[in-house]
Amino acid sequence: MTFPVGEIVASRRPHRKDAARNYDALLDAAREAFAEHGSDASLEDIARRAGVGIGTLYRNFPTRRDLFESVYASDVNELCRVAQEVAALEPWEALTAWLRRFAGYMVTKRAVREALNDESEIFQACRESMYAAGGPLFERAQAAGEARKDMDFVDLLRMVAGITATAFDDDAQRDRVLAIALDGVRTTAR
Amino acid sequence: MTFPVGEIVASRRPHRKDAARNYDALLDAAREAFAEHGSDASLEDIARRAGVGIGTLYRNFPTRRDLFESVYASDVNELCRVAQEVAALEPWEALTAWLRRFAGYMVTKRAVREALNDESEIFQACRESMYAAGGPLFERAQAAGEARKDMDFVDLLRMVAGITATAFDDDAQRDRVLAIALDGVRTTAR
DNA sequence: ACTCTAACGGAGGCACCCCTCCGCTTCAAG
């Protein structure tokens, strides 16, 4: 499986040493800022965090969307990688392992969640990448009679994303609630 | 059951006729704006929508929080009322009917969701009001062996709030996913 | 009708953010 998403990110990275360093710092700062304030975090604040002038930010990422897409793409990339790691497990375990990783990820990545419904080309490519990575895990679980068949993978991701996105008292509560919802996914197969 | 939350809102309402009219217009405008833009909607925009000067807004609600609390409290009040309406149904039906109402409510009320973890006095009072209204429905379902006992009402509300808060392709998808998660709540009792 | 007081509204000062533009700096190729 190829991940065009990763290439998109890589292709933007400048060649000169100082420029590349700034580019990385910006992406890191943006990842952090988007996690804290959602996709409309202040760009000037991001430049500040990265220890870089606002002009440098705009040169690397002419629009807010460019920056956002780059962060998003690299996040999705990571999730695709994880899908390969868990593929060796039993069907249901593989699925839930990946979903839990997806969930743990979403907790800090409000940005990913907000982009879940974006129609633009890059976001669509990212989603397809992610579906291609996680979808087979779900279909395998369905084929094994472990997951209900009256829902699709997109339904499932939305459910997990929603639960993960809300604020909980602690991680234990979040895990408990997620487990209950996943029981619902498994329920009719029993 | 009393609803102190309702009194809080009522007690703020001015006596003079024009003032009372403005107060109501502000509350309506704020409800709308908070639904659209979340709890940090522009106050000047709210005043504009209400057809009222910004000064009037600040006289009635000295801080953003005051305004937000008033809207929130009146929303919660409505949910408490609904809880009484459904009390006559069978345990599981009563619970899900209320939760679906809660869910349909949350879809448009981003504000309510954002306040779900606020620690301040009024928000706490509102939550207690809401728990007092909906909690018994859940406990009744548990007692009837219809709902699993290894979770509490707060867990349940968080779950529903989370699922409801995410963007779905359409209402049908949202309902489907919510139903699946609720199957998980019922699961162990079977 | 009269009055006086509560209520009104928006101008204006401050802060923050967006984005462009351009003189200065630094890399790396030769």
Add this chain to the structure above:
DNA sequence: CTTGAAGCGGAGGGGTGCCTCCGTTAGAGT
């Protein structure tokens, strides 16, 4: 080492939102 081009940073203009202050308006009690 030299040098030109790529990269840098931040000043500044425009926009929006927050909140205060005060001259003006209109309700309610007599």
